[in-house]
Amino acid sequence: EAEVAQSPRYKITEKSQAVAFWCDPISGHATLYWYRQILGQGPELLVQFQDESVVDDSQLPKDRFSAERLKGVDSTLKIQPAELGDSAMYLCASSTLSGGSPFGQFFGPGTRLTVL
Amino acid sequence: AQSVTQLGSHVSVSEGALVLLRCNYSSSVPPYLFWYVQYPNQGLQLLLKYTSAATLVKGINGFEAEFKKSETSFHLTKPSAHMSDAAEYFCAVTLSGNTGKLIFGQGTTLQVKP
Numbered sequence: 143e144a145e146v147a148q149s150p151r152y153k154i155t156e157k158s159q160a161v162a163f164w165c166d167p168i169s170g171h172a173t174l175y176w177y178r179q180i181l182g183q184g185p186e187l188l189v190q191f192q193d194e195s196v197v198d199d200s201q202l203p204k205d206r207f208s209a210e211r212l213k214g215v216d217s218t219l220k221i222q223p224a225e226l227g228d229s230a231m232y233l234c235a236s237s238t239l240s241g242g243s244p245f246g247q248f249f250g251p252g253t254r255l256t257v258l
Numbered sequence: 259a260q261s262v263t264q265l266g267s268h269v270s271v272s273e274g275a276l277v278l279l280r281c282n283y284s285s286s287v288p289p290y291l292f293w294y295v296q297y298p299n300q301g302l303q304l305l306l307k308y309t310s311a312a313t314l315v316k317g318i319n320g321f322e323a324e325f326k327k328s329e330t331s332f333h334l335t336k337p338s339a340h341m342s343d344a345a346e347y348f349c350a351v352t353l354s355g356n357t358g359k360l361i362f363g364q365g366t367t368l369q370v371k372p
Contacts, residue, residue: 146301175359184262184348184362185302198359233301245309246292247360249301 144168146250148234154256160222163253166215167236175247176209176219179231188232191217224257231255260285262351264363272371277321277336279366281349284330291332292350292360293323302348308332319343344370 147166155161167174172193177185188207190198193214202209206225211217221228231254235247265280283289290309294302306317313325323334332349346365352358 148301177360182365184350184365185360186362187359190359235302246304246307248304249294251301252299254299 146234146236146248148232148250148253150253151251152254152256154258155224156258157226158223160220161224161255162221163219163232163234163255165217165219165234165250167217167234168238168248171236171238171248172214173237174211174217175235175237176217177233177235179233179252181230185231185233188219221255224255226257229255229257260289260351260353260361262349262361262363264347264349264366266366267364268367268369270369270371271339273341274338277334277339277343277368279334279347279349279368281323281332281334281363282330283332283349283351285351285353287353288327289351289353290358291323291325292352293317293321293332293334294348294350296346296348296365298345305334305347339368339370341370341372344368 149164174191176188179185188202189209191211194211209219231252233252235249237247261284263282292307293305296302306315308315308325316322321336346367348365349363350360352360
């Protein structure tokens, strides 16, 4: 069964350091999402890509966060510099417009970030 | 604006008992609704979805949910709880079909007692 891949699964860093997370969506899925989930809360969208284009980054803290999906396949989310409040689970999801495919967003296992 | 409210941050049931997790949504147009389950330190797994077809939706692991427009609800049920059902459950809504961002509720932690 096709899955969304993410790495690393866990990341511990000190504040002011740079961190990067990687996501590989399900093959053929043109839409890719990065969500942030703070402990005890539901996920919130940070950025959404359609192929290589950003379609929604309204909740992305652009002074320190950046995201790219250069070839419209895998994606990287970067934080520089990391702050204590960035400690959270970062989830990647993908979906497709294809009518014959399962409807819905499919999530990867997430990256648990701890900022010390 | 669309939103989701999950009533009860923690629900505790005995093994074999009925599971009922409540979700109410706010939307100005017919929404698409989802239930996801999350096990500790894992991603979200799609349980079931409502996409304006049948109002009673059956999902994986014996779960089902009923869309009630008059009550703006999409409650999740399972007739008989199993220990393996212990997890966190999220209700989510989107207006944009398969490519819109999901708006999640705060989640409900289900505890299953032996």
